[in-house]
Amino acid sequence: MAEILDGKAVSKKIKENLKKEVENLKQKGIFPKLAVIMVGDNSSSKIYVRNKSIACKEVGIEYEEYLLDEKIKMDELLDLINKLNQDDSIDGILLQSPIPKGLDINVAFKTIDPKKDVDGFNPCNVGKLCLGQDSFISCTPYGIIKLLEEYDIKIEGKDAVVVGRSNIVGKPMMQCLLNRNATVTICHSKTIKLERVTKKADILVVAVGKPKFINKDMVKEGAIVIDVGINRGEDGKICGDVDYDEVSQIASYITPVPGGVGPMTVAMLMNNIVRAAKMKEKDKR
Numbered sequence: 001m002a003e004i005l006d007g008k009a010v011s012k013k014i015k016e017n018l019k020k021e022v023e024n025l026k027q028k029g030i031f032p033k034l035a036v037i038m039v040g041d042n043s044s045s046k047i048y049v050r051n052k053s054i055a056c057k058e059v060g061i062e063y064e065e066y067l068l069d070e071k072i073k074m075d076e077l078l079d080l081i082n083k084l085n086q087d088d089s090i091d092g093i094l095l096q097s098p099i100p101k102g103l104d105i106n107v108a109f110k111t112i113d114p115k116k117d118v119d120g121f122n123p124c125n126v127g128k129l130c131l132g133q134d135s136f137i138s139c140t141p142y143g144i145i146k147l148l149e150e151y152d153i154k155i156e157g158k159d160a161v162v163v164g165r166s167n168i169v170g171k172p173m174m175q176c177l178l179n180r181n182a183t184v185t186i187c188h189s190k191t192i193k194l195e196r197v198t199k200k201a202d203i204l205v206v207a208v209g210k211p212k213f214i215n216k217d218m219v220k221e222g223a224i225v226i227d228v229g230i231n232r233g234e235d236g237k238i239c240g241d242v243d244y245d246e247v248s249q250i251a252s253y254i255t256p257v258p259g260g261v262g263p264m265t266v267a268m269l270m271n272n273i274v275r276a277a278k279m280k281e282k283d284k285r
C-alpha cells in the first residue's frame, strides 16, 4: 500500500513558516499584498479564488479582489493590469484562468510585471525556468517539487513521465523535473499507447482533467504517483485523474485528491507573494 503524500499537512507547515516571515516583514514596514483579477462568473474559479483569499488571511497577506464583467474589453483588462503594475502597494498580481473566450490570456499574462507575476505565467518567467534561471515558478509544479522534497524523494536520475502538456501544469512540470536531473517524457492526447510510456515511470505526474483516467495497469509497481486532476466524479464527489483505490495498491507514494497537490499549489502562491514583497524591498535599497 502506497504512502500518502500529505499535501494538506505539508502546506500547513509552509504557511505557518510564511506567517512568521510575514510578521517579521510587517515589523520592518513591509506589508505583502496580492491582487486577484477574475473575469466572468465561473463556479470553479470562484472556489479557487476563495481558497486563495483564505490562505492570504491565514498567512497575513493583504488581499484585493477585482471581479470583472465577462463582457469586458481587452483594453479594459490590460488597463487594470497596468494600474496594478504601477501600484507600489501591490506585490503580486494573479489573473484567474479561464477568462472569457474573446479575451487573449497570453497577452494579459505578458502584461503582468514579471516582478509581480506570482503565478509564473509571464513569458519572461517561463523563459527563465527553461534556462534554469531563478524565476517565479508556476505554483502547481513548484508545489509538487516541494512535496517530493519534503518526503526526501530523490528526483535526480529518475524516469519521470508527465501526462498533460498545458502551459500552467504539464510544461512547467516537465521543466522543473528536468532542471532537477530527471529523464523526462511528456505525453498528451496524441500519444500512442499511453500505457507503454506511463508504465516506465518512476515518477508519474498526471494532469489531464479526466476522472480516474489512470488505472493500475498503466502504472509501474513502486512508482511515485502525483495526481493533479480535480474532477467531479459520477458520484458527485471530487476525484483526481488517477484511480486512487487501484493505483494506491501498487504505487510506493501517492497524492490523494483532495488533500494532495491542491493545497500545495495555494501554499506556493503564498510563498511567491512573500518572495515578491522581499524582492521589491531589496530593489528599493
Ligand code: NDP
Residues within 6 Å of the ligand: 140, 163, 164, 165, 166, 167, 168, 169, 170, 187, 188, 189, 190, 191, 194, 207, 208, 209, 210, 228, 229, 230, 231, 261, 262, 263, 265
Ligand atoms: P488542460 O485541459 O489545459 O490540459 C489537459 C492535458 O491533458 C492536455 O495537454 C491534453 O492533451 C491532455 N490529454 C487530454 N486527453 C488525453 C489523453 N486521452 N491522453 C493523454 N493526454 C490527454 O488541463 P490543465 O493542465 O489546466 O489541468 C489538468 C487537470 O488538473 C484538471 O483537472 C484541472 O482541474 C487540474 N488542476 C489542478 C490544479 C491543482 O492545484 N491541483 C491546478 C491546475 C489544474 P493535448 O494537449 O493534446 O490536448
